Amino acid sequence: MARLEIRRRYTWSIFQSIEYAGEQDQLQLSSFFTFMLDNFTHLNLISHVLDPNNDFMNEEAKLAKYEKIEVPDSYAGPRLSFPLTVVHTNALLSGFKQQQTLHPRYVLQLLHETKKFLKHMPNIIHLSTTYTRQITVCGDLHGKLDDLLLIFYKNGLPSDENPYLFNGDFVDRGKKSMEIIIILFAFLLVYPNNMHLNRGNHEDYIMNLRYGFTKEVMQKYKTHGREILQLLQDVFSFLPIATIIDNKVLIVHGGISDFTDLDVLASIERHKVKLSPTHNYNSPGKQRAEETSCHLSFLQIVDLLWSDPKNQNGCIPNSFRGGGCYFGPDVTLRLLKKYNLQLLIRSHECKQDGYELCHDGKVITIFSASNYYEEGSNRGAYIKLGPDLVPRFFQYQVTKVSCFCFLHSVTAAEGSALKSLREKLYAHKTDLIAAFKDCDKNNTGRISTSDWASAVESVLHLDLPWRTLRSRLVKLGPDGNVDYLSCFEDLQIERSIKEVTPCLMETLYRYRTDLEIIFNIIDKDHSGLISIEEFRQTWKLFSSHLHIPIDDEAIDDLARSIDYNKDGSIDFNEFLEAFRVVHKLDSKEN
Template sequence: IPLGTRSSRGDSIRAAILIQNWYRFTKARLETRRRYSLSIFQSIEYADEQDQLQVCNFHFFLYKQQDLVVDEGLSLTEFENKIDVPDSYYGPRLSFPLTVEDANALLHAFRNEQLLHARYVLQLLCETRRVLKEMPNITHLSTSYSKEITVCGDLHGNLDDLLLIFYKNGLPSEQNPYVFNGDFVDRGKNSMEILIILFAFLLIYPNDLHLNRGNHEDYIMNLRYGFTKEVSKKYKDHGKLILCLLRDVFSWLPLATIIDSKVLILHGGISDTTDLDFLNALERSKFIQNLGNEENTSSTFCYLQILDILWSDPRSQNGCTPNKSRGGGCYFGPDVTAKLFERYNLKMLIRSHEFKPEGYEISHDGKVITIFSASNYYEEGSNRGAYIKLNPELIPRFVQYQVSKYTRRVGTIESSALKSLREKIYAHRSELTSAFAQYDLNSTGRISVSDWAAAMESVLQLELPWRMLRAQLVQMTPNGEADYMSCFYDLKIGQPTKEVQPALVETLCRYRRDLEIIFNIIDKDHSGLISLEEFGQTWKLFASHLGIDMYDESLDKLVLSIDYNKDGHIDFNEFLEAFHVVHRLEKKANS
């Protein structure tokens, strides 16, 4: 081979190696950014759930002031006589008992973004409650050599995921049974449609479609995470009655499913005190997640048993410890799993409840499987969804998918995650400033990166890689120290809040979701308006409940400034806009 040819070929090989190394490095960097972005989303989500459990007593106190009683004797004919369906309605017209044709009509309508009329929704819920009441707390299924059982995890209002599952895997039938493992609602925009479809197939195939309760099948959770708002918006005139009936339906959802006496399926997990026999015997409709319900707190053990199976998460460490990230349930280790399996002669635990980038995860030496069926959960492109196919040998087969209209870049996901994190940082500004000051004994405004990271974690407790995130969150001095007050430079609140004390702005930003729930509860006619008197009374109760300072004068001044029409009412959206919780990003020079 001529010398020049060998040299040229050597250069080509070296160039190819350089390109390959660059590609691998770039791909690894993108994957690192993707992972810490998802970690931010998940940490903030869990912290939010923890806050929800801590203040749910107050939410219940407000909500129980409403008329929540649903007549147990309501029947199909009663709704038919009381609620007219106008000729102008072109959606599905259901007749009971339902048929497969009815279910197909619902699927077609929802694909075309049609609503099911309120009369049929109420009739469907009434029938669903009747069927669920006849079911045991723990459903026992068996496989045969002629069929597999499909297990789906969280859907969270993502209708496209459910439709894709049915497209890939077939509709529920006697030959194609399903188990849906809770968290059908909240977060996504089509929770109601998902429930209608699942309940319709439940009525058609009560022995072949099975529903387990999740931690979001709870009316207090629904107030915070969007389902209540969705129902109220879609069914204005009958929304309250639908929500009341749904509350009853949720309380009758079974708690778990067991396949071939070997595979336990439940939403969250287990603890070292989980007793399946006890769970199977209790009156499930009397126990909801909320501690504020006096009827349901007569037995703490009963409550904790249900809380554990709905909220717990597996961990690789042995033992059973409180789930501090979520604020409810526990972390259970391989030894806890092994102990339960030995007691009940089980082989596998399938649970959901946790976001997984690939849609599933296997832990505890293959004994615990997490299945998560909501793709694009945090952002478009953030994760796949998955479901499990179980054959008679009980060998799981995973099917992954991702609903995608377009694929977002990692940078978009990262930007959205950092935006959420910055909001969290601003909401704890006072505590963070005090934590930083403990390391800055000479009041220089600068501390080491290690001290900055320690202060961030001590206050926010998000278990994030703070050192890795420092470039996005804090400015560094030339000698490698963190200018800690720069954490807040990009978080400027808009008008008219500059007239309000900063501490009040911080407090309202921190509890904005709770305030949204308060507005939704007080706003009985769903007009988006409440009286100044109602808001003032509720805020005082809320502040007292949380033990926070009032700042009456500042708050009154702000609320009055929002009452533009001077009619004694404020608009909820304008109230939120006043605090501009989704902070405007501005440079340090403009802040």
């Protein structure tokens, strides 16, 4: 059991480190978007995505436009009429359980009504338990519809007698984000005084580009997808940013900082603060004091949505995520004392038990998406708060099998985590080999465990227990030293392309997700195709911005290596698939 627990803990560390590294990559990509807009606006490649206000049609005209969208008689999904009733929410729940998709006309109408309602909501919602027995607080759902349905099954549907607060990150990662926000928004309109939603850091269109929600919307709503996404940008911008229960419990998605000022936050025009992470999230305190009021408003909200608690006193930039702050127990106590509060509830971090207490019980993390990293990786949970404000925790786990023992759970999650980590090693193969060779002065192919661990951490910056992981990632020589090239042995690029240099192949794999996002942005008609010239322009800009030494000839070699369509366009999904890393052993087994 002790060995299993060690495996469980390092598996968890791998998943979380890779997740946060991805968020840092997202900040870099967002910086690239800003770079393109600032320096290459004449290309008009992404301005249509980054400008949420590019549709000047008034609200009445938009609604009339939505109402004219025809719903064919053959449509068998839920049908909505406004104002919504419980009959409609029941129809949505039933339809989604049957894998039905809501017609785009109803989606647009629902989002329009939700936006109209949220525009009149304050930045900070004040709730009271005196009128109801208990308020249920749920954390991140991340597109996992089964978890939402299980919560409703165990705890009851939202109603006047059963109020809910969902604390952000409804979308991304999971495959049912659209269904989740439709259900939440529908209940919001039916029970406006007893259904409440805080904004999370993933209720942001730049985050949605990387983590799947944009792709999900476009796949489910090809014709009206872009229109739905633009309306969602507005809806997300009007979501409240904090909730206070009985003037004693503060609930925000991420956390706080030593600059958090609830009075300032209450007065911000939240829909005008653009949260796409193209600014410097980690401005030091002295620099923050000199920021403009607009940027200070931005930083205040970013702190609420991105920050994490830490055990040490003080407040420092959250360099692990790349945004927000790490705040210590002293920061928590100062804020609670300043506003006469008792407790801070936040979400934002996956916890193995679905919740966690820290800062002497003054900070609670609640996370409601079970199996977040892998089947069996974690439980989900929700909190019930009554007039006594004593939190009661309820745990659950969605599972597709009747018996899911601890050993099977750890083994399955561990295999998935190690596979992801080895792919991460391969993505930085050139830099890792250079770091290994610096330690291998005699060119033996082996280095000490200590040197190997230091070299890997210096390149990947994942803060993992590399000594413990050594036996799972590399082979050891008779002398106990590490055969450092063995960590790349069972990995290869899906398709060998002779014209492409190994360095460029590795770069393509490392930034494969970023390139997919950019290609999807350029592909305005969502045909799956871009022109050769658009491909060349994009890659030149991308390599220039990242300071990757790839010349025009190498880019042309790359373009020539692709099978063009008859019209000279590129199917970029097929192109990216060629640069997928595969595990040789997996291929043999298959």
